[in-house]
Amino acid sequence: MKFFKLSILDKYVLRQISEIFIFGILVFTSIIFASDTFTTLIKQISNYGMPVKVAFMLILLNLPAIVVMSIPISVLFATVMTVNRMCLASELTVLRACGVSVNRIAKPIFVFAALATLVTFFINETIVPVTTQQSRYLAMWSITQRHVPNGKKNFTLKELQNGIELKRMFYVENCEDEEFKNVSILDVSTPKTIQIVQATKGTAVEKGWLFKNASAYTISTKGKNLSTSWFEETIVDFGSEIKKSLLSGDQGSTHNFFELLKMVKNDNLTSINGQPLSEEDRRESIISLWDKTAFPLTSVVLVLLGVPLAITPPRVRYNRGFLFSILIIFFFYLIRAFSISFGQSGAIIPILAAWLPNIFIAFIGIILYYRKAFRI
Numbered sequence: 001m002k003f004f005k006l007s008i009l010d011k012y013v014l015r016q017i018s019e020i021f022i023f024g025i026l027v028f029t030s031i032i033f034a035s036d037t038f039t040t041l042i043k044q045i046s047n048y049g050m051p052v053k054v055a056f057m058l059i060l061l062n063l064p065a066i067v068v069m070s071i072p073i074s075v076l077f078a079t080v081m082t083v084n085r086m087c088l089a090s091e092l093t094v095l096r097a098c099g100v101s102v103n104r105i106a107k108p109i110f111v112f113a114a115l116a117t118l119v120t121f122f123i124n125e126t127i128v129p130v131t132t133q134q135s136r137y138l139a140m141w142s143i144t145q146r147h148v149p150n151g152k153k154n155f156t157l158k159e160l161q162n163g164i165e166l167k168r169m170f171y172v173e174n175c176e177d178e179e180f181k182n183v184s185i186l187d188v189s190t191p192k193t194i195q196i197v198q199a200t201k202g203t204a205v206e207k208g209w210l211f212k213n214a215s216a217y218t219i220s221t222k223g224k225n226l227s228t229s230w231f232e233e234t235i236v237d238f239g240s241e242i243k244k245s246l247l248s249g250d251q252g253s254t255h256n257f258f259e260l261l262k263m264v265k266n267d268n269l270t271s272i273n274g275q276p277l278s279e280e281d282r283r284e285s286i287i288s289l290w291d292k293t294a295f296p297l298t299s300v301v302l303v304l305l306g307v308p309l310a311i312t313p314p315r316v317r318y319n320r321g322f323l324f325s326i327l328i329i330f331f332f333y334l335i336r337a338f339s340i341s342f343g344q345s346g347a348i349i350p351i352l353a354a355w356l357p358n359i360f361i362a363f364i365g366i367i368l369y370y371r372k373a374f375r376i
Contacts, residue, residue, distance in 0.1 A: 009100070010108040016085070017078045017112055024074030025067065032066050033059075054138065061135035064127045065253070068120055072298040075116045076306045077325045079109055083310035084324070092311065102373040106307050113303040121296040125256040133254040172202075179203050183211060185236060193226065194219050197236065209236045257292040264289055280344050287343045290354035301358045302328065304365030308372035335360055 006014070041055045086092045086105075095105060157170040167189045173182035180202035187195040195218050199211035214234050218227045255263070264286055309324050336357040343353025 006108075009095070009105070010111075013082065013105065013108040014112060016082045017109060020078035020081050021074050021112075021116075024077040025070050028070040028073045028077070029063075029066050032069055033062075037062050037066065058135055058139060061131045061138065064123055064131050068124050068128060068295075071116050071120045072295075072302055073329055075113050075299040076302040076328060077322075079113070079303050079306040080310040080325045080328075081322065082109070083307055084312060087310070087312045102307075102311065106303075106373065109303055109307060110300065113299040116299040117296045120299065121292075124292060124296065129254050129256050129259075136254070180209075180211075192221050194221065197234075199234075205235065210234075211236060253288070257289065260285070260289045260292070279346075283346060283350055284340075284344050286350035287340060287353050290351045294354045294358050297358060298332075301362045301365065302332065304369055305361055308365070308368035311372050332357060332361055 037059065041058060083092070083106075092102075092105065096102070153174050155170075155172040155175065157172075167187070169186040171184040171186075172180045175181065181200070183197075183199045183202045185195075185197040187197070195216060197211070197214055197216045199214035201213065202209055202211040211234050212232065214231045216227075216229045216231070216234075217225065219225050305328060306324070309328070339348070339353050339356040342348045343350050348356070
């Protein structure tokens, strides 16, 4: 039981690092959300008319994945800020003068990083796969099962291509009992031609929008009628681009480690809609498999580098913790981006692509930590 007994020093360091860690989680989660998830949701709202309440649900469903990304960053930030503050307050100098080593001071920090590793692995294995899959299905449902509010008249909806160019424009004269009345569609997605579809009735179905008593006219941009056709029923696929992006890709984010390992062993890797993966997506899925073991340990690896860099000479009288944190985070994710990119292209094997950032940072961290903790 002696191992679990916390000294006054341990409690003090853990309290300091915990307070900054919580602050870091709030800050970095907000930054990641604003730079990635929020931008994506705004595009889906503007391009596909996604309801705001659905967007809010997607925010909640994506939150666990964002928190997982924020944990290692927050652990590093809390570590560097805590150690650097202790240096500025001469607390580290006094402790070392009393015979307390840097290694002993860093012990509660590594314990905290180990706990963060376990929490990251738990969330990533149990919560993130479920919420990510639900998020994809909800986004797809919102786009493909798009309902015009009952009683709404003269409703116009635009579908953009690549988020910029107009692809199709939908006009609904009236909607009653979730049925569209007098629908017109202007499709300009094909170069040099314009297609106009008109229908007396329409409803939302699983594959898109089902229109009844429809007529389709294809004309050239010069106004020449190229073809005319009539349909008793026809389905118009809405939001095909975003559906493709939601349904394709690797399975790493929607399955836990053991499920993904079984799929890799059985060579049963498919997209979320059951379609075969491209070779690049297959490699990405295998990288995701090994990343599920590598990424949680990032907290410990970053602490290994953060502690020695945060220890400043007594003559330095300003806090360099924040600057060091930003530089280390940037350096780590730059290596991670290059490593995963090389893995996806087949330049390096998937397991190395997942573990290379940790190995590289740990190698540098061990050298610096040894010099600070054992040679000074």
